[in-house]
Amino acid sequence: KQEVTQIPAALSVPEGENLVLNCSFTDSAIYNLQWFRQDPGKGLTSLLLIQSSQREQTSGRLNASLDKSSGRSTLYIAASQPGDSATYLCAATGTASKLTFGTGTRLQVTL
Amino acid sequence: DTAVSQTPKYLVTQMGNDKSIKCEQNLGHDTMYWYKQDSKKFLKIMFSYNNKELIINETVPNRFSPKSPDKAHLNLHINSLELGDSAVYFCASSQGRGVNYGYTFGSGTRLTVV
Numbered sequence: 001k002q003e004v005t006q007i008p009a010a011l012s013v014p015e016g017e018n019l020v021l022n023c024s025f026t027d028s029a030i031y032n033l034q035w036f037r038q039d040p041g042k043g044l045t046s047l048l049l050i051q052s053s054q055r056e057q058t059s060g061r062l063n064a065s066l067d068k069s070s071g072r073s074t075l076y077i078a079a080s081q082p083g084d085s086a087t088y089l090c091a092a093t094g095t096a097s098k099l100t101f102g103t104g105t106r107l108q109v110t111l
Numbered sequence: 112d113t114a115v116s117q118t119p120k121y122l123v124t125q126m127g128n129d130k131s132i133k134c135e136q137n138l139g140h141d142t143m144y145w146y147k148q149d150s151k152k153f154l155k156i157m158f159s160y161n162n163k164e165l166i167i168n169e170t171v172p173n174r175f176s177p178k179s180p181d182k183a184h185l186n187l188h189i190n191s192l193e194l195g196d197s198a199v200y201f202c203a204s205s206q207g208r209g210v211n212y213g214y215t216f217g218s219g220t221r222l223t224v225v
Contacts, residue, residue, distance in 0.1 A: 032213065034213045034214065036216075041221075042218060042219070043201065043216050043217055043218035043219050044201065044203075044216040045216075046213055046214065046215065046216075049212070049213040051211075087152065089154070091154075091214075093213075093214075097142060097159060097161075097166070097167070097205065097207070098156055098159070098167055099144070099146075099156060099203075099214055100156075101153070101154040101155070103152075103153060104152055104153075
């Protein structure tokens, strides 16, 4: 059974800092790993999708890496802004198209 | 707009009632899902349909019954609502098993059972 864990659970950084969010998964038999953003009371917005054959994906200030063999993914956010404040979720797509979510990292970027 | 849309956005109801949540996607995807986000914000899959066929049915009470009239719609009907059913329910869709393009989520339905 796939288990996905995210560290840290919460993070507060001043504006402008670079930061890394961590995601680990127990079953390396995944099709892909997806990072989402969830704002309070809102739905999920897809940020980046990394296929199992890929090592990383980039979109603007975001960079996500994937190391299947060690069961880890990281989301790097460069030059953080207050608008980046949200909960970040990673999720692994496994067999039967089941998406297993991590526990989330709540990010607060302060002025 | 191309999207996954859910209705209603908020639902407050009494224990014992029966209610439905509707979901529609206009992305042309062939797989749809229902996820439940509990009070601790943990998201867990409930059901998945591919071309109107049930492919995932997690350990969910049989008071919950999904219905897929066509591949663009996946509704969730809940009988005899209980306090513990209070949560945010998210609908999602993907093309195939979400391998190539991932998932698209709706904005959620916040269900409160009183």
